[in-house]
Amino acid sequence: MSETSTRYVDRAPGDLLTAEDWNTLQDKIHDDIRSTAQTAADAVTHVHSADDSTHLEGKGLDALTEEITKRVLDEVRGRTGYQxxxxxxxxxxxQVVEHGLGTPPLVDLYRLEYFEVVSREDDETRDAWATFYLHHSEExxxxxxxxxxxxRSVDIxxxxxxxxxxxxADMLTRYGVEYTDTSTLDDLETEFWKAFFRAPNEQFNDDQYTHSPWFERCCKEQQTVRKLKANGDWNDIVFQVRPRKSVNFETSTVLAGGGKDGGDATITLHPHxxxxxxxxxxxxxxALWYLGVTPADTADEIAARDYIGGTRYDREQKLMVLLKV
Structure with a gap:
């Protein structure tokens, strides 16, 4: 990047960072990194894992630029007071949260929904209700x-x-899990869960995170990042989580199907x-306090409660918490 101190976006203390500012920042960082990476590549006469000087550490210029840009932007998010x-x-x-932001942040809360998945672990395929799920986008x-x-079929x-x-790949970058083209998916998953459940996040019960049959097969076969990329699968591996909240939503009774003789039934919906x-x-x-009992209003929530166990389901509230200053 340039050795001058010219700012990407010039703002004074206390100014708001707008969406336009953020987009400009991303574009300029990407262009600057690409220019620097190209200069470095042009200076290379031989790289062990590549046959030309447009590759560094086995990565092409575009892939290298994209990876560095993601890491820089994640660092920027952290330094701008977002958690x-x-x-x-x-x-x-x-529960006390030590955010270390130096000022009381805006707090936004989302309930983490349970959702039905198909889990494949220890040579067993079964249906489950998870909070976090790794799978292929085509599943x-x-x-x-x-x-x-x-x-029967389960809608993932x-x-x-x-x-x-x-x-x-974005989640690996976000949580600082380093890897190379020779890293196996099995090892990456292990390191990812370790990093993901590290403080300030909490450790979730082991029945709340799992992976799909396709993911398990790749782990069993010790498939590497290089092979997954060659097969066109690397960018199709996704981490699914379902944070949800209600806005201006009071406890209410609504009509739903499933009543007697094919008619409507009434269900009570609580805020999330x-x-x-x-x-x-x-x-x-x-500090965060949870008072009350976690509602199980819909058919999916009732099924998840049966799977998790009534006592645990009722007294737990799983949250995604966003902090911003």
């Missing part, structure tokens, strides 16, 4: 044998909504998340 936390609140147990619906030995992506999932209180303790700490 994303995944926590498990227990009923009536205050939108997976067949599984249920308890009564009946084959909502059939009536937009598809969800964060590229696994429910009964969570936030208190700023000082400039570097805040």
């Amino acid at each position: 994303q936390l995944f926590l498990v609140l227990k009923n009536d147990e205050p 939108r619906r997976i067949r599984v044998t249920g308890e009564n030995n009946e084959r 992506q909502p059939p009536d909504g937009p598809e969800m999932g964060i590229p696994f 998340p429910t009964s969570v209180f936030v208190q700023h303790l000082d400039n570097n700490r805040l």
Whole structure:
């Protein structure tokens, strides 16, 4: 990058960082990194893992630029006072969050939804209700044998909504998991979960994170990043999580199908998340309280409660917490 101190976006202390500023910042960082990477590549006469000077450490210029840009932008997010936390609140147990931001941040809360998946681990394929799930983007619906030995399909992506999932490569970058083209998917998954559940995030129960049959097969075969890229699969591996909140939403009764004789039934819907209180303790700490019982309003929530266990489901509130100053 340039050795001068010219700012990408010139702003004074206290000014807002707009969406336009952020887009400009990303573009200029990307262009600067690409220019520097090209200069470095031009100066190379021989690289062991490549036959030309447009590759460094086995990565082409475009891939190298993209990876460095992601790392820089993640660092920028952290330094601009943005934090994303995944926590498990227990009923009536205050939880202190040490954010270290130096001023009370804006706090936004999202309930982490349980969703049905097909898990393949320890040579067993089964349906499960998870909070975090690793799978291939083409695994939108997976067949599984249920308890009564009946084959059925599980929708990994909502059939009536937009598809969800964060590229696994982006999550590795976000949580500082380093890898090379010779790294195996099996090892990467292990290191990712270690990094993901490290403080300030919390460790979730091991029945709340899993992976798909396709992912398991790749782990068993010890497939490397290089092979996954060659097969066109690397960028299609996604991390799925479903944070949701209600806005201006009071407890209400609505009509739904499934009533007697094919008619409508009424169900009560509660806000998401429910009964969570936030208190700023000082400039570097805040506390979260969860009071009440986690509602199970819909058929999916009732099924998840049966899977998790009523006592644990009722007294836990799983949250994505966003902090911003």
